Amino acid sequence: MCPMARTVSNSNETAAKEEGEVRNGVRKGPWTPEEDAILMDYVKKHGEGNWNSVQKNSGLLRCGKSCRLRWANHLRPNLKKGAFSQEEEQVIIDLHSKLGNKWARMAAQLPGRTDNEIKNFWNTRMKRRQRAGLPLYPPEVHAEATSYLLQHHRYLEQQQQQQPHSSSSFSLLLSSCYPNKLNDPNQTHHHSNANLLQSQPDHSANRYINPSQQFKFSNENSGSNGNFAFPLSPLSPYGSSSSTLLNHSLGGGDHGFIAGSPYEPFSLVQGSTTDISSNQTPTPASSYASGVDGLMGASSMVNNNNNNNDYYEVAPLSPPQGNSGLLDALVMEAQGLSHNEKSKSEEDPNLAGKLSCKRKKMEYAEEGGTVPAMKKNSGNSTTNESQRDDDISSSQLAKGKEQIGEDPLEEMNGMDDDLVSLLNHFPLEMPMPEWYRRGENQSLGLENQPKASLPDPADQEDAWTLGTCWNNMPRIC
């Protein structure tokens, strides 16, 4: 309603609004304290869920949807109110760079915050920055992606030398992207909602580490099961990363993300492994009541306390679906660069067809989260997979959980090719920012990372808020 309309609204209308509009026995509009009390009482007695029965059983003139929303956003315990802290903002920025507009998933990593809050925050912040002609993401996101990919390039080369036909290299690559338990021989590189930032979100730039450190392999990480993990940028394994670079370089998509990438690397898992989160499966209720603990627990970035090197165990991130494809976009970029190679493959119809088929498969997985051939199998071996993703936050998170293709190994082989292609053409001469070099000796830890080693947050803040380094970045939109 425009201000003028508001001005002329009469007292009757005002009174009606205060009482809320009742239509078909359902009230709409702002909740009253009385309604809140009824709902809280109801939840106390009956627990969460079954929202449609609230109206019947409590006499509340609200639809189930409205009740759920009111409870989730305002009444449930452990909700944080008030402005976002700087750390929280940093987390949101980074998560958005990875996930796009997945507010619920972002909320799952911000204890006490709701998706609605985050969404509102982002929308207002984005509007502001867009008006100011500033990019949405800090430049370190770009640099981080670069470094990250270079690391993996080296790693893949190493893997290929060791196991030229290994089908696991890609999944190992994936495993290297996300913290997980290193020492658990039963662990799986499944996709889950990685809590990459835990509650130490700050410093996207500052936590950057020397690639050589990130590739400091430990024996226990490269055990017989092939579960090999190397430390990674604490901020973002693949992701944080990504979106910015491609958002700006390639544009397109929701919030500048590249959508519908044919690559869905994080939908792939190595079949022989098991679920790391299986031993910490929160019930939906517990996840909810505890804020996001349960969700976060599924794949939290776990500092390996047995390892003094501050390694982080690696678990795959749940697939960023749709609009967070920094890596995807990088791949596309690389594809453009590797036109010659593509031409070669086109000369070979078999190879070209194989690639095309594979990409279509991946594309399908990206769009739908599943591949028809891998229909969910309830109550069997895939149950773990389902359970994991249920742990993450919602059913929708599970969209990309199934393994891709009937022959995941084959898929992964092909994926390796693509990634190698990408990495072979990734610009190596991209300069690393000063803070990156400063961070050479920094550990990987998030929680353990000494704050003293970080650049002055004020500097970061200045860079961000004042946009000092943003002028070199392409504009949004």
Add this chain to the structure above:
DNA sequence: AAGGAAGCCAACCGCTCACGT
């Protein structure tokens, strides 16, 4: 002080998915 613009936030709406029958 008044009016308008912008910011912020709560709530709603439509869609999708999972699950049960």
Add this chain to the structure above:
DNA sequence: CACGTGAGCGGTTGGCTTCCT
């Protein structure tokens, strides 16, 4: 396998507040 229902998610809207002129 089809259908219905419940639940959750993301986008959008609307109203109140704050800021600016």
